[in-house]
Amino acid sequence: MRKSLKIIALILSFVILFSSCFRKEPGTEDASSETKIGGETKRPAQQVDRVRLPFSLEDSLNPFFLKGVRNISLVPLMFDSLYVIDEKYMPVPSVALEAVEEGLNIKVILKEGITFSDSSLLTSADVVYSFHQARLSPSYKTQLSAFSSCEAAGRYEVRFALKQPTLSPLSLLDFPIVKQNTADQSEQVPKGSGRYIYRAENGEYLLEPNPSYRENNDIARTIRLIPIGESVSPVFILETGELDACFDDLSSGAVRRADAAQTGAVLNNLVYLGVNSKNYVLSDKAVRNALSRTILRSDISTRVYSGNALPAQAPVNPAKQSYSYFADNIKEGIEVWEELGYNQFTSGGVRRGGRGVLSFTLICPSENQFKVQLAKSVAGSLKEAGIKITVRELTTQQYKEALNAGNYDLYIGETRLLNNMDLSEFFKADGALSFGIDPESPIAKAYFDYVGGTISESVFCRQFVEESPFIPLVFRMGVLYYSRGIDKEVKPVGASLNVYANIHEWNAD
Incomplete structure (x- = not known):
């Protein structure tokens, strides 16, 4: 049955492929009604x-x-x-x-x-x-x-x-x-x-x-x-x-398996965990930093993105400059929580301490399977440390409404940075990505000091990780099949x- 379905799907692909050939080609007024692309049989690997x-x-x-x-x-x-x-x-x-x-x-x-x-x-x-x-x-x-x-x-x-x-x-x-x-x-x-x-x-x-x-x-x-x-x-x-050859930027939320050679291309797509600093517990930068240190980015890269992502602790593409401040290790993350005084547990096994119980709601868009699996991966890492994460899968419209209304503790976000790694939309008061971030915070000031040349990229990144206004997870890749x-x-x-x-x-x- 599965084999039959695969054959039918392939036939439909060819039908749609042929139909596209009846359009006029760009830059011409008249064109032949078809291109000869369907007459060849599948070739064994040979020199192209x-x-x-x-x-x-x-x-x-x-x-x-x-x-x-x-x-x-x-x-x-x-x-x-x-x-x-x-x-x-x-x-x-x-x-x-x-x-x-x-x-x-x-x-x-x-x-x-x-x-x-x-x-x-x-x-x-x-x-x-x-x-x-x-x-x-x-x-x-x-x-x-x-x-x-x-x-x-x-x-x-x-x-x-x-x-x-x-x-x-x-x-x-x-x-x-x-x-x-x-x-x-x-x-x-x-x-x-x-x-x-x-x-x-x-x-x-x-x-x-x-x-x-x-x-x-x-x-x-x-x-x-x-x-x-x-x-x-x-x-x-x-x-x-x-x-x-063909390129897939993986924006669909899935990695396609293919009988072909393939190699990755590092995109400037930053995938991150957004944090609502208006939440009393999350308003503490030490808590945000501890969250960052308890997430297994290597697991996200391999299990969620099938290796098509580079783990990142700072908001700079690792292809440009890799910054590493802590081990990718839940055990060390737990030690940080203990040092912060979050060393007690509720009857349900949820860690609690100084500012309260470490229980948060994480929202993600349901239409993209990468983001759904990513939310579950983050929740799984934090669960091992005694932190309860309730994942809410929302439609794109519901997701946007929740962000605008502040109805979340954490959210899965992705943005394609400009080639110069500009982050201003996170830190401007009216920035398109400024959800949950205080534009008057020290890290916002530090960012614009960095842009103005007062401090270096490395100094900014160190301060960024300490304050964790949002939590970088990976930079996504695309795949070139050939x-x-x-x-x-x-x-x-x-x-x-x-x-x-x-x-x-x-x-x-």
Whole structure:
């Protein structure tokens, strides 16, 4: 019965896949009504000579209009940026030659001689145009809201002004650069200066090596884009042999098992335990710190996320800098509780002491299984220390209402941090993530001292862990699945979803 259901599901996947091919491809007015993707049989693992990647015809290929991960992950292949973010979440010059930071002003000098795919020069006017397009786009508007202006100051010089002191502002300058006036409409595929050029012809969708690329591009091979309906998982199609690689950011709340090779890409998604400091017991920073020290983050990584998460004690991505202040050990956590005087128990076996009984309600959104299992994992760790956690699974709407009303003690939260690890939304009085946090607290002040350069990141992180206004648990990863026929090392970069970072090497001779 199970085998029959699996066959039916696979057939339905192909039906939906084929239906997506009857849409017009981005950037063209006329297209063939189908692409030849269903005639091949499943292949054994063999050397891949033309990599096939998924993309969506239902989404745009204009980087300032697209919305889905499937097409966003293609952007770094077609477009350059002033800076790229490496695997350690550090900004590396790309189109930028150098930058000079003076207070709230940043002067960026561009490399000369870079050309777009039509051989026209990339200049400051293109950067300014791209900045203003990006500032209106769903993918880049948040990070670029830190800037008050962007102006050309010569053919190869761009000047940015910040609204206020900002952490690592160069890390925010990874927006795609396109040729001026080629990206005004969602159906346009703008001119870029990246390693590949998009082309749609005779029902085929290709990324072809850019002959004008600034670096040696001889080893790059044409990439074939396979249109797949938004409701179909590319992982299923990969297993049939119709794709060679695909990326899953695991936002669905589940890790898909696949008959394929796979590797992780560290995302900047911070998963944390939110704390309501208005609760009398939890208003004590020592209690919050003890809670943090009693949670097994290694278990969360392995059992909840199947190894696709990095344990974190501080609110900085461990890929950038790993901070460790205590052992991942419940026994040591219990010792902390004993030292705090929580060494008595109720008749039900719940620990109690100085401020009362250690019994709390933890809310989580029921639609995401990662978060449900995470809540149960946290409750299990704390139960071993005699702390009672009542998990309430709520619909997304109920969850938001409970947060806004303060009807919780603890909550499971997740946010995708900007590349500069900005935490201001936690500590601003009106911050979108400030639930349960006192904006007048010492740690809020310490954060803005850190942003202003008065204290270092390490000093802030140590104070953060001591006060634990919220409790970092892990930074989540995504998974790049790929054919075992790719015999080169695959090196995805989670930052900016540059997950096909070295794809030009995959099928090289």
